Amino acid sequence: MIVGVIDYGMGNLHSVSKALEHAGPDWDVRLIDSPDQLAACDRAVLPGVGAMGACVQGIKDAGFDTALQTFVQTKPMMGVCVGMQALFTRGDESGGVEGLDWVKGEINHFPTSIRQQGLKIPHMGWNQIEHHDHALFDGIAPGERFYFVHSFRSVDVGSPYVAATAIHGERFVAAIIQGNVFATQFHPEKSQHAGLTLYSNFLNWTP
Amino acid sequence: MSVAKRIIPCLDVADGRVVKGVQFVDIRDAGDPVAVARGYDQQGADELTFLDITATHEGRDTTFQMVEQIASEVFIPLTVGGGGREVNDIRNLLNHGADKVGINSAAVSNPEFVKAAADRFGSQCIVVAIDAKQVGEHWEIFTHGGRKPTGINAVEWAARMVDYGAGEILLTSMDRDGTGDGFDLALTRAISDAVAVPVIASGGVGNLDHLVDGVTLGGAEAVLAASIFHFGTYTVAQAKATMAAAGIDVRL
Numbered sequence: 438m439i440v441g442v443i444d445y446g447m448g449n450l451h452s453v454s455k456a457l458e459h460a461g462p463d464w465d466v467r468l469i470d471s472p473d474q475l476a477a478c479d480r481a482v483l484p485g486v487g488a489m490g491a492c493v494q495g496i497k498d499a500g501f502d503t504a505l506q507t508f509v510q511t512k513p514m515m516g517v518c519v520g521m522q523a524l525f526t527r528g529d530e531s532g533g534v535e536g537l538d539w540v541k542g543e544i545n546h547f548p549t550s551i552r553q554q555g556l557k558i559p560h561m562g563w564n565q566i567e568h569h570d571h572a573l574f575d576g577i578a579p580g581e582r583f584y585f586v587h588s589f590r591s592v593d594v595g596s597p598y599v600a601a602t603a604i605h606g607e608r609f610v611a612a613i614i615q616g617n618v619f620a621t622q623f624h625p626e627k628s629q630h631a632g633l634t635l636y637s638n639f640l641n642w643t644p
Numbered sequence: 645m646s647v648a649k650r651i652i653p654c655l656d657v658a659d660g661r662v663v664k665g666v667q668f669v670d671i672r673d674a675g676d677p678v679a680v681a682r683g684y685d686q687q688g689a690d691e692l693t694f695l696d697i698t699a700t701h702e703g704r705d706t707t708f709q710m711v712e713q714i715a716s717e718v719f720i721p722l723t724v725g726g727g728g729r730e731v732n733d734i735r736n737l738l739n740h741g742a743d744k745v746g747i748n749s750a751a752v753s754n755p756e757f758v759k760a761a762a763d764r765f766g767s768q769c770i771v772v773a774i775d776a777k778q779v780g781e782h783w784e785i786f787t788h789g790g791r792k793p794t795g796i797n798a799v800e801w802a803a804r805m806v807d808y809g810a811g812e813i814l815l816t817s818m819d820r821d822g823t824g825d826g827f828d829l830a831l832t833r834a835i836s837d838a839v840a841v842p843v844i845a846s847g848g849v850g851n852l853d854h855l856v857d858g859v860t861l862g863g864a865e866a867v868l869a870a871s872i873f874h875f876g877t878y879t880v881a882q883a884k885a886t887m888a889a890a891g892i893d894v895r896l
Contacts, residue, residue: 451741455716487766549840556647557842557865559768559811563690563895564647582648582895584721586743586768586811605647627721627743629685 440640441469441478443505443520445495449626453484453517456626460636472504480640481508483620485519489544489589490534492519502537509617515639516620521613522589524620530589540615542593551606559588560605566623568601568612573619573642576634583611583623583631590622617644648895649859650690650866651883652723652844653873655680658697660706681714681722684873687880689720690895693746693814693868696726704733708740715741725773725814734761738769746814748773749787752794755808762809771844772810774798776831777818783831790818798831799838806839813843814868820848824871827854832862844868852878852886859892 440461442454450468457466469475483505485492496502505514516524525536528544536544547558563582568574590609594602600619601612612621619639625632656663661675673679681692692714696707711724724737725746734745751758751772762770775790776783776798783798802813815835817828827845836843842865845858849869858867872878884894 449738449741449743451712451739452715452719452743455741456719459719486768552840555863558840559842560647561768561812561842562647562650562865585647586721588767626719629719632719 438463438479438640439465439467439477440480440482441467441475443481443483443496443501444468444470445492445499445501447485447487447492447495447519449486450484452626453482456633457482457636457640460633461640464640470499472500475504475508478508479512481505481512481514482639483514483516483520483523485517485521485523487519489519489522489528489530489536492523493534493536496523496537506539511617513617513619513639513642513644516618517626518587518622518624521620521622522591524613524618525591528589539618540596540598540613542591542596542610544589544591546589547606554606556606559586560590561586563628564603564605564623566601566603566611569599571600571614573600573614573635573638575638577631581631582628583621583625584627585611585623587622646893648690648893649864649887650844651688651855651880651887651894652691652693652866652868653684653689653880654693654695654846654868654870655874656695656697656870657707657710659700659703660710663697677710678713678717681718684880685718685720688884688895689880691721691723691866692718693723693725695746696724698726708736711737711742712740723771723814725771729757731757731760731764734765734769738765742769744769744771744812746771746773748775751805752785752787752796755804758805758808758810762811767809767811767841770810771812771814772802772805773814773816774802774805774835775816775818776828778828778831783834786818790821799834802835803838806841810841812841813839815843815845815864817847821846822871823848824850826850827858827862827864827867829857829862832858832864836863836865842866852883855883856887856890856892859887860890
């Protein structure tokens, strides 16, 4: 079985790849830098760091937007951090950026007013999540901590795709599940045992 | 539910080896950064910071290999500081598995470098390291391991670096570093209040109450220490238990 890590010039590919190798010793973990290599993959992981606009542009420029849309018709994909944000309709970064619009919702900046509660932006560190009952969260205790680092987030916590939430000032979307798509705002590859468990669950997931 | 305050052991490395030896038990080779990183990961460290004091270009290549090895086995955030002067250095470190890169002297000699790095790679991976000393009624930035004064006001500098895109500030009191007398809490508080981004307090930790003070009195989001952990005086787990007992939210 092959899991492709999408390489479009953004993201910590090394850590994601190594974490997947640990989580799935039987899996062949490959860096995928062109859409035609996707066909051979059984799973795909879409990492992302930095700015949402740059990530969306990178995904589109490399032709992965349509290729991944086809891929997820039949096979599971996992987005990580900005790789999750890029799937939303739009973001308010630098005046407004269009997302891939796979999930209906907006990505907004943490309001600076949360500083009055002593909270910092970026939201950086190990925060607790509340997750729904789902095979992807098998072995994850309620309130488990994962490593986050981001300044933008979605507060559409009532949307049907929301699978986990966390609180920084107010409650925000920490993970989504929609069809064959799973995505996390936090970094499983930096979240020690809990993160490896999540990657393992993703590799074993049959939606 | 809230984001936990972080405990970060800091290791000095040169030519891919840990220097100023780590002495806690169960490590066969205290100079092996992978073994040391694994040890701290098992103790529950929330992140690891490597300060690269390698002098030569050849030595920098061994740093990249070291980071790659550690990032292949230890799945917590890794920061590498020291020596980075060009956007290319940062890209190399990130490509080898570093999550954040610390910029210190290079930020002072060329502040635009911080802006360029943050624009290119995102603020989340740019840590500006500030070495500050008290001069009269305020604090000033010093570079080159605290030897070179710059005349720059530390609080104003921190705010400027955040404007330029720093995602985090690693703040070291050169007055307290190595003393074991505790953080400079007034300095930590002044910088924490001045910037929106997280501040990591560093310099002076001698006991676990100092870590508590850094958070409760200094306003730090994270506390960094070297010798109390390296010499086995305390484990990271003991540090967390002390912080939790003081009512601080930590990852247990």
